[in-house]
Amino acid sequence: MNQITPRSHSSASSLAAVLADPRLAAEVAAQLDTVTITTKGGRKATGALAKPARKGPAILLIHEWWGLNDQIKAVAAEFAAQGYLALACDVYEGKVTNDPGKAGAFMEALDAAKAMDTLTSWADWLRKSPDGNGKLATIGWCMGGGLSLSCSVATPVDATVVYYGRVNHPEAELAKLKGPVLGQFADKDGWINHAMVDPFAASMKKLGKRLELHWYDADHAFANPTGHNYDQKDAQVAWDRTLKFLKANL
Numbered sequence: 001m002n003q004i005t006p007r008s009h010s011s012a013s014s015l016a017a018v019l020a021d022p023r024l025a026a027e028v029a030a031q032l033d034t035v036t037i038t039t040k041g042g043r044k045a046t047g048a049l050a051k052p053a054r055k056g057p058a059i060l061l062i063h064e065w066w067g068l069n070d071q072i073k074a075v076a077a078e079f080a081a082q083g084y085l086a087l088a089c090d091v092y093e094g095k096v097t098n099d100p101g102k103a104g105a106f107m108e109a110l111d112a113a114k115a116m117d118t119l120t121s122w123a124d125w126l127r128k129s130p131d132g133n134g135k136l137a138t139i140g141w142c143m144g145g146g147l148s149l150s151c152s153v154a155t156p157v158d159a160t161v162v163y164y165g166r167v168n169h170p171e172a173e174l175a176k177l178k179g180p181v182l183g184q185f186a187d188k189d190g191w192i193n194h195a196m197v198d199p200f201a202a203s204m205k206k207l208g209k210r211l212e213l214h215w216y217d218a219d220h221a222f223a224n225p226t227g228h229n230y231d232q233k234d235a236q237v238a239w240d241r242t243l244k245f246l247k248a249n250l
Contacts (some may be wrong), residue, residue, distance in 0.1 A: 029077070059139060
């Protein structure tokens with residue numbers, strides 16, 4: 001098992017430089033170990049594991065509609081450098097693309113029940129891992145952001161991070177949340193917008209659930225340096241907020 005070198009702090013700009021360069025992202029991704037489990041539903045699931053130098057809280061990373069690519073693996077490596085046991089899971093069962101048309105088709109074809117079986121099984125695995133301390137957070141971007149919240153509804157976790165993901169759950173489902181939620185959204189996003197997020201925020205307040213909500217003057221996927229909507233300043237702020245939120249709640 002490869003261990004990721006710890007760092008006292010992290011700059012989103014340095015992480016972005018890795019994520020934006022396919023060669024650098026591939027080099028970092030190669031440090032992770034491929035791990036496989038049998039899910040609660042009897043299926044095989046794989047993920048990329050980044051182990052910290054010392055035992056720490058666990059983070060389950062959920063990819064965008066592109067699939068489990070080197071960029072998401074590199075983020076897992078960065079979390080490990082921050083002291084977290086980080087598992088980048090694969091809900092596409094090996095399918096990865098950089099073509100938006102194919103990515104959309106992959107997302108539309110995703111079996112929600114199978115995806116949740118995969119996510120909750122990994123959550124259980126991470127909670128019980130001898131390399132973790134029993135604490136667990138989920139984090140996801142875009143499609144993965146929505147799945148991050150869905151996973152936290154389906155199984156208790158200590159913290160949830162949603163980057164511009166679907167949050168239109170009924171109150172009865174949100175009532176199942178155990179830990180606080182950090183939501184990072186973009187004002188120019190035409191899909192994950194105020195019409196979706198504002199009722200979610202109202203439901204969370206009504207239920208007495210802890211929600212830290214931030215809006216950025218940016219568009220969907222503003223934190224992804226490989227995309228056209230990348231906003232370096234907002235990505236930096238969002239990353240700093242993510243690290244602060246996780247440190248406070250894990």
